[in-house]
Amino acid sequence: MSYNVKLEAFEGPLDLLLHLINRLEIDIYDIPMAELTNQYIEHLHTMRVLQLDELSEYLVLAATLIEIKSKMLLPVHEGDVFDDDGTDFEPEEDPREELIARILEYKQYKEAAVQLKESAEERAVHFTKQPSDMENYGSIPQADPAEELDVFDLVSAFQKMLHRRRLKAPLSASITNNERSVGEKMDEIMGVIVRKGGHCVFDELFEEGDTGGLVVTFLSILELMKRRDVVVRQQGNFDRLLISLAIGGTEG
């Protein structure tokens, strides 16, 4: 079970290295290899709970660090390197150069990722609407959905829908929470019928749009009928239903 635990959320060996460089306030262009290597390996020990495949990636970098460190310990090329005027200076390649380049490149993208995230967050405060349904206007969609499209457009379309649905899903839930209970709704319906002079067209009670509300209204009417507080009549087939206050309710 402990295999899965990550001590700290490092995104890989380079991320750990960057973290150490920042923490130790190391000049990235002048890395003290011995210190950094020690710290890195020490950190690996405390992170020994890493998954094996991740660990191997950390170990590869550890090996690189050790290699660089040992290269730097080798005696510097004798001879003309230390000429006073430097004319004969032959720039020996710094064994750290490649590492520095890698760290810098990784750092660039790590910072770019932060900016991307900020950019996405800025975008996320603006909400949009679904395209209007053109079928309402009588147009016939004839576009070939596969024209110059690939399977990733399919995925994009799907994700777009998920995103939209994700935003919308709670709407009905939050509205339903505001709905009255059946008891409250029954009182409300009785009030409406009384105000309308004792009669009310069935449909008039169902003017609200959301399903939850409609269900509550319907249940309330059924309950009122059951209690014989109201009577529902229909003149003929397909006629509108009329709800009336029950005269001299038979309750009791």
Next chain:
Amino acid sequence: MNDSKRLAAVLESFLFVAGEEGLTLKQLAALSVCTEGEVTEALDGLLAAYESREDSGITLRQYGGGFQLVTKAEFAEDMKRLFENPPAKLMTQAALEVLAIIAYKQPVTRVEVDEIRGVKSERAIQTLASKGFITEKGRLEASGRPILYATTPYFLDRFGLNSLEDLPPLLLENEEEEDTDLFLTKFQDMLEAQDEEGGSDA
């Protein structure tokens, strides 16, 4: 900021996002944390502003129990240009959504597709069938015996897939916190319904 103007602006943004579905007075009041009276007043103001502004292409409409933003009737002719010659992107999104759902969840009924999308998909299904991307695949043994839809070999061909297994996996891992919302969970359940019980991921 002037409070009544702010309320008008908030109502406009709610109505905008709700689009064609519209919102009832009650919903608007709940969402804006105002009384229905205040909302009614603000909506009157909005409507007056839309109608008086010459540079406004939209206006407010009341229907049944609700309100919705709509394009002004006077631009019907211009709208017609859009509907008669719609940009491909506008037309394909619906069809692609339906196709994606059918591809991943086949065989599936129209009602199920509607439920996942939250809108009617009949038209898109017709279009897809007439293009040969999907086909009927028997009927569900349930009341009404609804038609089951599945993708065709032509679909695979056009999207460069060898088999349905080549469809990129949809993101259904719990790892991504983003997706632990109600809807996706529900969708996940639907997809995995046949499979295992949701055992503990120790």
Next chain:
Amino acid sequence: MNDSKRLAAVLESFLFVAGEEGLTLKQLAALSVCTEGEVTEALDGLLAAYESREDSGITLRQYGGGFQLVTKAEFAEDMKRLFENPPAKLMTQAALEVLAIIAYKQPVTRVEVDEIRGVKSERAIQTLASKGFITEKGRLEASGRPILYATTPYFLDRFGLNSLEDLPPLLLENEEEEDTDLFLTKFQDMLEAQDEEGGSDA
């Protein structure tokens, strides 16, 4: 009616209908039968009007090359009542890093991404593809013909970018100046190297 105001109104109604799909300048010009210059001017006017009106809840933005109407940022908190669940954490740090690398270096292979990060990125790439942020873009003409990845227009939209040129420039740590520093530093190192070697670990 004032023509430029009418154009603004017509554009608003098109943009309203298109919603999140947006419309490009070119499409708007074609649909409104105006020049792109006229449309640009009218859009500028619309934007200024939205931004100055206190009773306006919407405004204009350009994402992924298309113009779209969106709700104003200042009402984000109110909008959250409509959605309840805040629209989520974006994605993991790993996925963001991979996305950044692909965005800047596209088209790029998985191996290149792995090398920059020093870790395997396969899973993150899968996540990004299934979210529709990246797509396969052909194959590299090299041994194994590895897949090349690139970002999608959907990525631009969700990250609030109009085009890839809008990506913030990578911070190059002032390479020019640093180069000379590096040289000097290096030289110093070498001078100091001898001293250090004796003392430290071995």
